[in-house]
Amino acid sequence: MHVKSAENNRSRSIKDNERNASVGIIIFPLHKGSRQPLSNLINVIDNLSVSIKLVTGSIEKNLEVPVILGNLVHIDVYHEGGSNLVSRVLRYALTQLKLSIKLCILTKHTNTWIFFLGGENLIIPMLTAKLLGKHVILTLGGSSAEIAKYCNDTYSKQMLSLFRINASLADSILVYSKSLIKSWQLEEYGSKIFIAREHFLDFNIFTVTVPLSDRPPLVGYTGRLSGEKGIQNFTRALPTILSDRRDLRVLIGGDGPLKKAIATCLQEGALSDRVDLPGWLSHDDLPRYLNQLRLLVLPSYTEGLPNIMLEAMACGTPVLATPVGAIPDVIIDGKTGFIMENNSPECIAENVTRALSSPDLDRIAEAGRRFVEENFTFEKTVENWKSILQSNK
Secondary structure: OOOOOHHHHOOOOOOHHHOEOEEEEEEEEEOHHHHHHHHHHHHHHHOOEOOEEEEEEEOOOOOOOOOOOOOEEEEEEEOOOOOOHHHHHHHHHHHHHHHHHHHHHOOOOEEEEEEOOOHHHOHHHHHHHHHOOOEEEEEEOOOHHHHHHHOOOOOHHHHHHHHHHHHHHOOEEEEOOOHHHHHOOOHHHHHHEEEOOOOOOOOOOOOOOOOHHHOOOEEEEEOOOOHHHOHHHHHHHHHHHHHHOOOOEEEEEOOOOOHHHHHHHHHHOOOHHHEEEEEOOOOOOHHHHHOOOOEEEEOOOOOOOOHHHHHHHHOOOOEEEOOOOOHHHHOOEOOOEEEOOOOOHHHHHHHHHHHHHOOOHHHHHHHHHHHHHHHOOHHHHHHHHHHHHHHOO
């Protein structure tokens, strides 16, 4: 993971005497898709604390987390999944135990621990932090239980139970949108819920380099190729989409458990020559790809606040998405983007045609770009987190 120095990109916005003591972050699982959100959070916390203690559980080897300004101390635990249900449970518990030990090692002078993506299920580290008398902030970037449900994971109910315990133990709970309080059934924790996000963009990188009118007829998706993202429904919609527009091509960027099934589906439908599967797109390459798209499609069943949506909008690329998570806070249909009622193949195909045929496509893309530039700056994100950390002192 490439974590850029906050000081190299922007001035430190918080004076030294206003900083918190060391803040800890724990995240599991750490994978390609979580690297950019973690990078953002580290950059934000680096402006608000004397130092950062980072404990990660990686499911992919050789995921680099470089030191930021010498202020970050990082310990990683590699997690190896089990081959059957019993070994999977045992190894998951063992990894949590190892994470707890690392948390203990790094906990000196650390009063606050942020449980980041996947942290809602880390019951052993949560209990450890509470027993050590630490203030715990549980950040909900997504719902592990919902993801598990749409990936046909047999442990979705157990994940929900772990989340309920951790939500009760946490001192604060952060969500991306007020609408998630109801949809994720968090009403009982209302007194300790805050609205915050780690999202911000570098608008020198994510910017318009190719005007929308000059782009080729290309529609795309990029992200994790897994059940909760609805990518299989997008693939099933392609025969209808491509039959309506003979000049249209499709880009599906990403990696995940459904990659092979998607490739097979395209081959069986004789669509491989019109659909590109470049694999995982690095964050450095994203602006170039996004500036080639006429439309980005996000057919997710569940979301928090997808970075790729904001990055596309900043590049002047219209986004068509399902109304899940915090997406409706950003995309207003026909104004800053397009919303589809659901992610059935028929609905996806109908709305792709609607979006591409819109006479206001350029205006909508420009409005989306302005919205992101006004609301997702580094400074606003830091101020939001500053108020939360100070309220917990």
